[in-house]
Amino acid sequence: MVVELLLEIAGKTVKNAAEKGVSQAQAIVFLIDKALTRFANSQVHQNVAIRDGGILVKVVLDDKRIGVFRISTLEEVEIRSAVDQAIKVAKATQPSEDFKSLPEPEPWTAIEGAFDKETASCMPEYHAQKVKEAIETAHSKSPIVKAVAGYISTNSISFAVANSLGVSSSAHLTTAGMKTTVISEKNGSEGFGTAEKYSRRVGDINPTVLAEDAAEKSVKSVNPVKISAGEYEVVLSPLAVGTICGNLAYIGFSARSFQEGRSFVKYHLNKQVFDEKLNLKDDARDPRTLYALPVDGEGVPKKTLHLIKNGVVSEESICYDSFMAGRENKKSTGHSLPPLVMMYYDVPLPINMIVEPGDSNLEEMINETKMGIFVTFLHYTNPVEHTKAVLTGLTRDGTFLIRNGELTKPIVNMRFTDTMLSALNEIPLIGRNLEIVEGATVPPMKLKKLRFVGISRY
Amino acid sequence: MWEDLGRLALEQASKLGASYADVRISRILVDNITVKNGMPEIVALSQSKAFGVRTMVNGAWGFASSVEIGKEEIRRTVERSVSIAKASAMLKRKDVILTEEKVEQDKYSTPIKKDPFEVPLEEKLEILVRAERLLAEQSPLIKTSYSYYNAFRENKLFMSTEGAEIEQQITWCGGGFMGIAAKNGEIQIRSFPASFGGNFSTNGYEFFQSLALIEHAKEKGQELAKLFKAEKCPSGEMDVIVTGEQLALQIHESSGHPTELDRVMGTEADFAGTSFLTPEKLRKFMYGSKHVNLVADATTPGGLGTSGYDDEGTKAKKVHLIKEGLFTGYQSSRETAAELNLGESSGGMRADSPLSLPLIRMTNINLLPGDWKKEEIIEDTKDGILVMTSLSWSIDDKRINFQFGTEIGWRIRKGNKEEMLKNPTYMSVTPQFWGSCDAVSKDDWKMWGYRDCGKGMPSQLMYVGHGCSTARFRNVRVGIMR
Numbered sequence: 001m002v003v004e005l006l007l008e009i010a011g012k013t014v015k016n017a018a019e020k021g022v023s024q025a026q027a028i029v030f031l032i033d034k035a036l037t038r039f040a041n042s043q044v045h046q047n048v049a050i051r052d053g054g055i056l057v058k059v060v061l062d063d064k065r066i067g068v069f070r071i072s073t074l075e076e077v078e079i080r081s082a083v084d085q086a087i088k089v090a091k092a093t094q095p096s097e098d099f100k101s102l103p104e105p106e107p108w109t110a111i112e113g114a115f116d117k118e119t120a121s122c123m124p125e126y127h128a129q130k131v132k133e134a135i136e137t138a139h140s141k142s143p144i145v146k147a148v149a150g151y152i153s154t155n156s157i158s159f160a161v162a163n164s165l166g167v168s169s170s171a172h173l174t175t176a177g178m179k180t181t182v183i184s185e186k187n188g189s190e191g192f193g194t195a196e197k198y199s200r201r202v203g204d205i206n207p208t209v210l211a212e213d214a215a216e217k218s219v220k221s222v223n224p225v226k227i228s229a230g231e232y233e234v235v236l237s238p239l240a241v242g243t244i245c246g247n248l249a250y251i252g253f254s255a256r257s258f259q260e261g262r263s264f265v266k267y268h269l270n271k272q273v274f275d276e277k278l279n280l281k282d283d284a285r286d287p288r289t290l291y292a293l294p295v296d297g298e299g300v301p302k303k304t305l306h307l308i309k310n311g312v313v314s315e316e317s318i319c320y321d322s323f324m325a326g327r328e329n330k331k332s333t334g335h336s337l338p339p340l341v342m343m344y345y346d347v348p349l350p351i352n353m354i355v356e357p358g359d360s361n362l363e364e365m366i367n368e369t370k371m372g373i374f375v376t377f378l379h380y381t382n383p384v385e386h387t388k389a390v391l392t393g394l395t396r397d398g399t400f401l402i403r404n405g406e407l408t409k410p411i412v413n414m415r416f417t418d419t420m421l422s423a424l425n426e427i428p429l430i431g432r433n434l435e436i437v438e439g440a441t442v443p444p445m446k447l448k449k450l451r452f453v454g455i456s457r458y
Numbered sequence: 459m460w461e462d463l464g465r466l467a468l469e470q471a472s473k474l475g476a477s478y479a480d481v482r483i484s485r486i487l488v489d490n491i492t493v494k495n496g497m498p499e500i501v502a503l504s505q506s507k508a509f510g511v512r513t514m515v516n517g518a519w520g521f522a523s524s525v526e527i528g529k530e531e532i533r534r535t536v537e538r539s540v541s542i543a544k545a546s547a548m549l550k551r552k553d554v555i556l557t558e559e560k561v562e563q564d565k566y567s568t569p570i571k572k573d574p575f576e577v578p579l580e581e582k583l584e585i586l587v588r589a590e591r592l593l594a595e596q597s598p599l600i601k602t603s604y605s606y607y608n609a610f611r612e613n614k615l616f617m618s619t620e621g622a623e624i625e626q627q628i629t630w631c632g633g634g635f636m637g638i639a640a641k642n643g644e645i646q647i648r649s650f651p652a653s654f655g656g657n658f659s660t661n662g663y664e665f666f667q668s669l670a671l672i673e674h675a676k677e678k679g680q681e682l683a684k685l686f687k688a689e690k691c692p693s694g695e696m697d698v699i700v701t702g703e704q705l706a707l708q709i710h711e712s713s714g715h716p717t718e719l720d721r722v723m724g725t726e727a728d729f730a731g732t733s734f735l736t737p738e739k740l741r742k743f744m745y746g747s748k749h750v751n752l753v754a755d756a757t758t759p760g761g762l763g764t765s766g767y768d769d770e771g772t773k774a775k776k777v778h779l780i781k782e783g784l785f786t787g788y789q790s791s792r793e794t795a796a797e798l799n800l801g802e803s804s805g806g807m808r809a810d811s812p813l814s815l816p817l818i819r820m821t822n823i824n825l826l827p828g829d830w831k832k833e834e835i836i837e838d839t840k841d842g843i844l845v846m847t848s849l850s851w852s853i854d855d856k857r858i859n860f861q862f863g864t865e866i867g868w869r870i871r872k873g874n875k876e877e878m879l880k881n882p883t884y885m886s887v888t889p890q891f892w893g894s895c896d897a898v899s900k901d902d903w904k905m906w907g908y909r910d911c912g913k914g915m916p917s918q919l920m921y922v923g924h925g926c927s928t929a930r931f932r933n934v935r936v937g938i939m940r
Contacts, residue, residue, distance in 0.1 A: 034916055037546075040725040044518065044546040049538050050813050050916065051524040054506065066498070072506035072525040085503060092579035093501045094587070098494075124520075124545035132549055149728040151915055181728040194728070260602040261640040323499075346492070346500055379731070384850045384863055385881070387645045392861050392938075394854045396731075415852070415859060415885070417938055453938055456859040457887050 002031060003170040006160035009055065009074055014162045017059050017083045022090070024060040024102045025083075026167075028297060029053075029074065030159035030339040033120070037127035040149040042135045047124060055079055056339070057086040060102065064095040100326030105166040108301040111173075111285060114292030116201040119174035120156035127152050130178065130207045137211035138182045142219045146190075148211070150180040154202050159338055161299030169299035171338065173292045176202035177438070180210040181397060182218035189224070191410060193217025194377055194397035196239060198290050198436040217376060217398035224410040226455055227401060233372030234450045235365045235402065241355065241445050242437025243378040244391070245280065248420060249350050249439070251386045253282075253307050253317055255324035255335075256347045264389040264421065265313045272311040274420075275427040277358060280308040282319065282335075282350035288434055288441045289352040293338060298322055302334035307350060321348040353440040358430025365429045365446040372402040373411065373452075384417060392417040394456060418451035464617040467511050467532050472619055474540040476513040478556070480622070482769060482812040483509040483527065484614035487575060489631075491607040493586040495594070499604075501579070510812040511536050515543035517553025523813040556792040557802050559772050561620045566766025567627040569759075570662030574609035574631040577663050582607050586633070589671035593637045596679025599686065605635040605671065606655045608909065609663075610921070614812070622771040630762055630921060631666050632658030632907060635675065637682045646880060647865050648682035650674050652703040653848040658907035658921065659760040681866060681878075688878040691867060693937030697842030698884050699835055699930045704864050705825065706906035706924035707848045712888045713752050714823040714922070716857035717779045717787070718806070719794040721818075730913060731855025734888070735785060737798060745785040746892030749828055749929075752780040754789050756805055756821035761923030762907030763808075763821035770816055772805040779823070783893070791818050810918040817914045822905070824925030828898025832928040835897045837873040843936055844868045844875060845882045861885040861938060883938040886931075894932040903927035 010027040017025035031053040038046040054072035057079075061067075067090030069082045130152050138148040153176065160170040177198040184191040195213035197205050236244075250257070257263040264273075284293045284302040296302055298321060307317045320328075321336035335348035366374065373395070381393030394415050400407045424447065431443030460483045471479035485507045492500040509532070510523035520543025522535045590605035609631035616624045634656015636649040651657045651669055659665045700708060715721065716733040724732055735743070756774035758764055767773055770792055779787045788798070789806040808819040836844065850863035867882035868875045886894075903925060910919045 036915060038725070038728075038915060039549065040727050041551070041723070043551045044549045045725045046521070046815060046915075047519060047542045047546045048521040048523070048815050048916075049542060050522070051526065051535075052508075052813055053525050066501065068500070068502035070502065070504035070506075072504075072508060089501055089503055089579065092583075093498050094583060096497045096499070098497055098499070124542045125548075128545040128548045135549070147724060147727070149724065151728060153915070179728055183724075183727060260638050262638060262645055267643040379855050380852045382850055382852050384883070385645075387643055392850065392852045394852070394859065396855050413854060413859075415854075415861060417861065453861075454859065454885060456854050456856070 002158045003160055003172045006031060006158055007168060007170050010160045010162035011168060013055065013057060013079055013083060014164050016080060018164050020083065020087060022059040022087060023062045024164050026058040026102050026163040028056045028159060028161050028339060033156045035122060036151060036153040037131055038151040039131050042148045044131060055082060057082045059086045059090050061090050064097065064099045065090045065093050066096055066099060067093060098327045099323060102163045102165055103167055103298050103300045103322045103332055106301050108169055108294050111292040111294050113287065114173040114200065116174045119154050119176050119202040122154040122202055134180045134207035134211040137208045138215040141212065141215035142184065144184045144186045144219060144222065145182055145215055146185040147183045148180065152178040167299040169295040171293050171295055174200055175290055176205055178205045178207060178210060180214045182214040184218040184222050186222040189222045191218045191221030192397040193221055198438060200290065200292060221398055221410040224412045226412045229452045229454050231449045231451050233369050234447045235369060235372060235374045236445050236447065237376045238435035238442045238444055239437055240375045240378045241442040242440045243381050244420060245353050245440040245442060247381055247383060247391050249353060251383045251389060253319055254347050254349050255318050255320045257386060258318045259324060259327060262386040264387050265317050267387055268313055270312060270314050273313055274308055274311040274424045276311040277427055277430055278308050278311050278424060279356035281306050281354055282352050283354060284352040286354055288354060290436050290438060291351055296334040297336040297338040298332065300332045300334040305333055305350065319348045319350050324348060351439040355442045357432045357434055357443050359432050360429035361431055361433065362444050365444060366402055366407060367405040368429065369402045370404055374400040374402055374407055389420040391420060413456040414452040415454045416450050417453045423447055423450050460615045463532055464615060466529060467536050468617060468619050470533055470536040471511065471513045471540060474537065476515050476540055478514040478619055479511065480616065480618035480770065481509060481511050482614060482616050484612050484812045486811060487611045489575065489609040491582060491586060493590050493605045495602060496587060496591055498583060508812045511539045513539045513543045514554060515540055516547035518543050518546035518550045519554060520546060521815045554793055555796045557796045559792060559803060561622050562767065562771060562773060563623045564766065565625045568629040568660045570629050572663040574663040575611060585671060589635050589675045592672060592675035593635055593679040596676060597639060597683035599639040599641050599683055600637045600679060601640050602638040607633040607666065608655065608658065616769065616771050618771055624767050624771055626766050628660065628765055630658055630660045631663060632656055633666055633669060635671055637679055639682050641686050644686065646682055646685040647849065648678045649847055649865060650678045652906055654908055654910060658762050658909055659905060660762060660764045661760050684878055685866060685880045688880040691843065691879045691882040691937045695933045695935055697839050697930060697932050698934040698936060699839060699842060699844040699870065699928060701846045701928045702902060702904060702926050703906055704845055704848050705926045705929055707851060708862065709823055709825055709924050709926055710908065711851060711853045712857055712860055714820045717789050718818045719788040719790040722788065723794055723797065729915060734856040734858045739785055741786055743785040744783050745780050745889055746783040747895045748782045749895050749898050750780050750783050750892050751826040753778050753824050753826065754804055754806065754821055755824055758822045758824060758905060758923065758925055761822035761905050761925065762921045763923040768805045768807045769809050770807040772803045775805050777804040789818055789820065794818065808920055810920050814918045819913065819920045820911065820922040822923035822925060825898065827900035827903040827927055830897045830899045831901045832899040835899055835928060835930050836870060836875055839870045839930065840872055842870045843879060843882060844870055858888045884934050884936045885938055886934050891931055891934065895929055896932055897930040899927040
């Protein structure tokens with residue numbers, strides 16, 4: 001087993017560091033295989049397989065000087081050298097009084113169903129076949145379908161963490177995803193539609209369903225009309241809801257933004273800032289989430305957090321790693337990000353968010369709307385004012401006007417700029433069906449109002 | 459040693475049926491330091507070695523890469539790349555064709571005076587801690603402050619079946635600081651010399667020293683405290699004067715990305731989006747006013763996107779994107795340039811590591827200096843705002859409708875820089891905005907470097923440069939927040 005090998009390497013590395021007299025040591029060892037096939041203009045244009053891996057060694061000296069060294073190899077000689085380098089860095093730095101300790105060991109258990117052999121061993125021909133199905137399905141829906149774009153990805157992630165206090169944990173999981181974007185054209189006017197699906201198992205992904213959904217939206221999107229900016233009722237697809245949740249996580253629920261004073265949560269503790277129907281938790285052990293991680297990047301078992309409970313945010317909403325928890329004399333909540341991609345992480349974040357489902361569905365949400373906007377996707381959404389949870393972004397890939405309970409016509413994409421403290425304060429309807437949108441598992445939602453400040457002009 | 463492995467990869471690829479192949483092998487060193495509230499928060503070094511093999515089989519691309527550098531892994535990875543190319547060929551509509559480029563055997567190294575990887579950690583930490591402390595001391599409202607240092611070096615080898623063999627050593631470094639102040643739930647931020655961790659340059663340690671972080675900390679800390687008493691940005695249409703560190707982001711988002719030919723060709727349609735600068739507009743469309751001259755220039759000294767060659771072996775060059783307002787060129791690769799019959803690649807294919815497939819990325823996208831002095835632009839403005847230092851940004855999938863926010867601004871009346879403004883925002887449409895540009899300064903032109911331009915899947919973070927100065931734009935909508 002790969003993880004057993006990684007655990008052995010992590011354990012040996014920590015032992016090696018301890019023998020060199022450091023106060024504490026931690027080793028994170030990882031191996032990631034990614035396969036991705038991208039398509040556009042109804043043909044494959046990028047097709048890649050990447051094997052990434054390495055080890056991150058952290059050492060702490062007696063006086064709280066910390067050194068980190070990361071290398072991209074698992075060769076024993078180089079790992080020994082990495083330990084020496086980490087010690088060298090620590091000796092040259094200054095003490096960090098914020099540091100309390102690396103995490104103590106806690107019991108943990110693996111998550112059943114986290115790893116899917118078929119997904120891990122997915123071959124390029126399988127990707128090609130799924131892409132072919134998506135392209136052919138989309139083109140078969142209408143002669144005005146001009147081009148199909150998207151991707152299919154399959155990933156296998158293994159990592160192990162050991163530290164000198166006795167932590168010895170690992171994770172072994174797979175993820176798969178597919179996105180299909182369809183572009184239609186009629187009389188010089190383009191229409192766009194998109195659909196996505198994520199799962200731990202590639203076998204759950206049905207390209208035909210995605211292509212049909214995206215093609216239908218795309219064909220209906222040609223010849224959009226302009227409507228004026230202003231406040232509208234909106235029906236948000238799960239993709240749009242996922243984008244909002246991801247932004248709230250970044251600006252609100254991380255210990256980093258909380259400690260910096262930038263988190264909106266800090267100024268609304270124990271207050272009902274959102275609709276009381278809104279419940280958002282972070283729970284890596286819930287089978288409905290994508291990343292089946294029993295432990296975080298420091299080997300700490302991932303705790304379930306209630307980020308929003310009946311519309312209320314509190315100190316329980318904040319995600320900590322051990323360093324940031326130490327600053328407040330708290331314990332890590334298990335939200336140090338694991339090495340899922342190639343970069344440093346220093347921001348604890350929730351990546352297993354789940355919105356509690358309601359009892360509605362998209363059809364009912366549209367039926368219940370007299371005048372509103374249906375949003376498929378929110379593009380380039382970024383925070384404008386963190387403490388007020390103000391976000392801005394644009395609609396994309398399927399935006400429609402709702403009149404008297406029906407989707408009537410496509411509309412030109414619009415820019416929203418609004419505080420989520422207002423937008424999510426009145427949520428008349430929440431869907432019962434959840435969809436995975438990478439780091440969040442969410443239903444569609446109807447919001448009473450969202451403020452649009454302008455329209456796109458092409 | 460690397461050359462032997464490179465030859466092995468290319469021979470293996472040819473043997474397996476590749477009509478073209480290239481291999482990149484590299485070693486990347488990164489030095490990353492963050493000081494927060496007087497203490498080091500991150501002190502980390504990383505060293506990665508990897509290789510990537512791009513193959514063309516039956517007119518389609520395959521790519522595979524690995525961190526395990528050795529003969530067996532090279533063979534396995536080449537086989538994977540070829541099998542992926544064969545799978546891609548099952549779904550091709552036409553064969554990939556590449557422009558003819560001069561096949562180079564060369565060496566290039568970033569010119570540096572002082573090697574950033576030879577400077578003792580203690581020296582860098584001392585500067586960072588002193589600057590950060592001085593910033594924080596300016597006001598009790600400053601609750602959190604950071605200072606940053608980052609150095610990067612990549613030694614890379616590029617070889618192709620066409621006979622190219624190029625060794626490069628790219629070195630860059632830089633840093634900055636940021637203060638976050640809070641009062642009654644209101645947050646204000648000041649960064650120096652720019653947002654996103656500061657400013658970065660292909661240069662030696664002398665560049666980091668030239669930033670003079672300690673010397674600027676007091677002034678920026680005092681500005682930060684004053685923001686709480688500043689007026690809110692007015693709402694309406696008025697002239698906007700944008701200084702270099704914000705204009706760099708404006709160029710990045712509304713000039714750099716829409717001139718990337720892969721976006722134009724639709725290959726980012728499912729993710730980052732496409733572009734309003736479609737091929738029929740080339741050499742016909744007025745993108746901006748006559749004051750607007752934009753180039754993609756991988757040769758600009760100190761530019762963060764400066765190198766000797768791109769990652770498919772094309773020599774660094776300067777290409778006009780916008781000439782006196784007219785849209786005249788794209789950033790391209792050998793494949794996209796051939797598809798549009800442009801004759802040659804602009805040399806824009808770059809990858810953030812050999813593990814990643816090269817994509818069309820900005821090198822240095824520069825707005826050439828105009829005839830004005832910065833002070834003359836202010837003196838010439840009757841009613842407007844001056845905005846500085848990026849805070850928020852968003853732009854649509856065709857790169858035409860944007861909204862930006864900055865850390866600080868000033869009201870300009872009758873040629874005078876008057877009261878300070880907080881939370882300035884402005885929004886516009888790309889050709890309308892650049893079409894309203896009527897003044898570009900020459901005296902404060904400089905290079906700005908961003909380390910983290912995200913693009914592609916799997917996501918890549920590329921370091922890019924933007925040369926620019928202060929410019930004025932007429933009748934822009936400002937004050938978007940209520």
